[in-house]
Amino acid sequence: MAQLLSSIVSTAANHVSSCTRLPVIMGRSLATSTVRPGLEEFFEKEDNLGKTRIRVGRSWRLEELRLKSNTDLHKLWYVLLKERNMLLTMEHAYKEAYVAMPNDERIDKVAESMENLEEVVKERNRAYYQLECGVTGERDRFMRRDALGRFVYYKPLEHSMPSQMNTGYRKTLRFRYGCSMNEPVKDFLGKYSENINFKQHYKELLQMREAARVVRRFPEVDMDALVQKYPLVNPERLMRWKKIRGQNTTVHDA
Numbered sequence: 001m002a003q004l005l006s007s008i009v010s011t012a013a014n015h016v017s018s019c020t021r022l023p024v025i026m027g028r029s030l031a032t033s034t035v036r037p038g039l040e041e042f043f044e045k046e047d048n049l050g051k052t053r054i055r056v057g058r059s060w061r062l063e064e065l066r067l068k069s070n071t072d073l074h075k076l077w078y079v080l081l082k083e084r085n086m087l088l089t090m091e092h093a094y095k096e097a098y099v100a101m102p103n104d105e106r107i108d109k110v111a112e113s114m115e116n117l118e119e120v121v122k123e124r125n126r127a128y129y130q131l132e133c134g135v136t137g138e139r140d141r142f143m144r145r146d147a148l149g150r151f152v153y154y155k156p157l158e159h160s161m162p163s164q165m166n167t168g169y170r171k172t173l174r175f176r177y178g179c180s181m182n183e184p185v186k187d188f189l190g191k192y193s194e195n196i197n198f199k200q201h202y203k204e205l206l207q208m209r210e211a212a213r214v215v216r217r218f219p220e221v222d223m224d225a226l227v228q229k230y231p232l233v234n235p236e237r238l239m240r241w242k243k244i245r246g247q248n249t250t251v252h253d254a
Contacts, residue, residue, distance in 0.1 A: 041082060042089045054103045060113040065120045077117055084110045144177050149185040150192065204232040211238055 065073065087107045094101040122138075129137030144154040154177070159166055179185060207230040214221055215238065223235050 042086055043093070044086070044090050052100075052102050054106075056103055056106050056109070059109040060116055062116050062120060065117055066123075070124070073117060073121060077114070080110055080114050080117070084114070145179045145181075146177055147175065147179055148192075149179050149181060149189045207232045208234075208238060208241075212241060215239075 060076075065076075068076070084107070087110060091101055091104065091107065126136045126138065129135055139155050142154045142156070143151045146152045159169065161169075163170065211226055211230045211233045214226060227233060227235060
């Protein structure tokens with residue numbers, strides 16, 4: 001496996017090194033990442049090739065990112081972007097080699113870090129625009145019915161042509177958001193709402209069962225921590241279950 005992945009990396013590196021390189025333009029000094037030839041940054045380090053497990057850390061949290069400056073966030077974004085590109089490239093290479101990728105959860109951790117970083121940037125932009133202009137600075141979102149009668153988010157777009165003259169866009173809106181609310185649409189909405197409610201109830205039931213197992217095993221469990229772990233659980237309803245009352249005599253504050 002290690003030889004196969006090494007051959008993939010070496011083939012890509014040799015192909016890129018054989019290509020004509022662009023001339024280097026000298027300029028002022030600036031901080032950059034380590035200079036590497038070719039496309040080697042799109043692949044794992046040679047020390048990690050062939051390993052079944054790679055030690056990695058956790059994702060960046062919101063409270064940690066809020067302490068960083070805008071410059072640090074800008075640098076960290078490109079670090080995460082390069083890491084994501086490398087992981088996606090290696091995921092494709094492992095699939096081509098029919099080999100399981102070690103610690104594939106790294107892709108999810110990088111994606112979570114980038115989402116948290118983007119959320120911190122949005123918070124700062126909203127704070128700036130609210131202080132300077134009194135508005136959030138974000139594009140307004142409206143709720144409209146789509147062709148099936150469901151409420152969906154709609155963001156207004158700017159066009160160079162007025163609405164009364166832009167017939168093509170008006171046709172697009174009519175087919176995408178035009179809803180007559182006839183009998184078939186109402187019947188679909190009823191079944192659609194029933195399906196959503198069933199899935200929500202099923203998810204709540206699963207969390208109630210998991211929380212019941214925890215309470216039966218640990219009668220002195222902290223209910224606040226349990227609700228934080230299972231947010232859909234109703235503590236009062238949980239303690240009324242016969243499975244809980246029969247084996248747990250400890251009184252919990254709801």
